[in-house]
Amino acid sequence: MDIVDYDFLNAAFDTLSDNICIINASGDIVYVNASWIQFGCDNELVLERSHWIGVNYLDACHDAPQEDLVSKRIIEGIEQMLAGKVEYFECEYPCHSPEEKLWFIVSLKRMYFAKRCYLVISHHNITRRKLAEDEVKRLANTDFLTGALTRAAFDRHAxxxxxxxxxxxxxxxxxxxxxxxxxxxxxxxxxIFGDDCLRHIGVVIKSILPASNEIVFARYGGEEFILYTTRPFSETRLLVEQIRQRLSSAVIDSEQVDDIPELSVSIGLVELKPCDYDNLNQAIDLADHFLYQAKKQGKNCVISVDCKTLSASQ
Ligand SMILES: Nc1nc2c(ncn2[C@@H]2O[C@H](COP(=O)(O)OP(=O)(O)OP(=O)(O)O)[C@@H](O)[C@H]2O)c(=O)[nH]1
Structure with a gap:
């Protein structure tokens, strides 16, 4: 019969890609596997296996910067597990480096040996799953034709x-x-040519809008788009005017027709103070009202109203 001893199990644990350590009831590390040691080396903690033994895991978490909420959650998880208050603990966390984005899930399991309580701490790399989830989210939030956000994604964000x-x-x-x-x-x-136009509009608008988390651009429905921004009114007015001009001089790349028609857009722009409205829909209705005015004034134009003018007229 094969002999299964400490070295045998150690060799088996060293084959696992998860970073595994075992701590005792005081938080002292009593075991680490090869992946754990390698992860330490990759993060400039060049410790050999014997050097890890006796290091207090909780102290290491306590030493993390104040803003490191993950370490705080792990400390809480370890304390609850050791006190027998919860049966299982896990938490996902980012661990990005300047070179690459990484995510892990840490899970804690209680283990008893010779009447002593230990915790098996395992850090599992979930980067591939996270990247796939992010891609699915991005696709679900993006209108396939125009590349703008979908209406649902806009509503969620707003x-x-x-x-x-x-x-x-x-x-x-x-x-x-x-x-x-x-x-x-x-x-x-x-x-099909209509779709080419919408695709082109998406490309042009996205090329004009600066990348900023203060600007949200979405396809609101059919051939209607919405722009929401906390950037200053003067800047936004210039941006939408630029969009109007670029689209009216646009040459649409299409295999469908030779005699390409002219394209134009009408835009209603309002600047608002949130305290004057109960929700964003009221603000959207107002912008829609000025869009309607732009249509009535002959189309291919922008009607823009800042909040001063708006409150003076109300
Ligand atoms: N090709 C294409 N057409 C769409 C899409 N979504 C909406 N439309 C069309 O957009 C058109 C909108 O027409 P209307 O609401 O009458 O407005 P309009 O002709 O643009 O007139 P004005 O708004 O007054 O300038 C309809 O014919 C819709 O079928 C789409 O995804 N692709």
């Missing part, structure tokens, strides 16, 4: 920032943009 901008009483701008006479483009040149 609701999540609404409380924040109300709290900060920060002014914001909403622009509603609608393609002019799009029905006749579809009717005269076909829906």
């Amino acid at each position: 609701n999540s920032v609404w409380d924040q901008i109300c709290h900060l009483s920060k002014k914001f701008c909403i622009a509603m943009l609608d393609v002019d006479d799009f029905k006749s483009i579809n009717d005269n040149y076909g829906h």
Whole structure:
């Protein structure tokens, strides 16, 4: 019969890709596997196996910077597990380096040996799963035709920032943009060409908007787009005017038609103070109202109103 001893089990644990350590009831490390040692080396903690033994895991977590909430959660998890208050603990956390993004899940399991309690701590690399989840989220939030955010993603984002901008009483701008006479483009040149136009509009607008987490651009429905931003009104007005001009001089790349029709958009832009509205929908309605005015004024134009003018007119 094969002999299974400490060295045998050690060799087996060293084959595992998870970083595993075992701590005793005081938090002292009593065992680490090869992946744990390698992870330490990769993170400039060049310790041999024997040097890890006796290091206090809880002290190491306590030494983490104040803002490191993951370490705090792990300490709580370890304390609850050792006190027998919970049966199982796990928590996902990012561990990014300047070179690469990494995510791990740490799980704790209680183990008894010779009437003593130990915790098996295992850090499992979940980077591939996280990247795949992020990609699925990105695809679900992106309108496949225009590359803009979907309406649902916009609503989620808008609701999540609404409380924040109300709290900060920060002014914001909403622009509603609608393609002019799009029905006749579809009717005269076909829906596939219509789709090419929408695709082109998405590319042009995205190329004009600066990358900023203060700007959200989404396809609101059909041939209507929305721009939400906390950037200053003067800057936003220039941006939407630039969008209008670039689209009206755009040459659409299409295999569908030779005689490419002219494209234009009408835009309603408003600057608002959140305290004057109960929710973002009221603000959107107002921008829609000015979009309608732009259509009435002959299309291919921007009607923009700042919050001073707006409150003077109300
Ligand atoms: N090709 C294509 N057409 C779409 C899409 N979504 C909406 N439309 C079309 O957009 C057109 C919108 O027409 P209307 O609402 O009458 O507006 P319009 O012709 O642009 O007129 P104005 O808004 O007054 O300038 C309809 O013909 C819709 O079928 C799409 O994803 N692809």
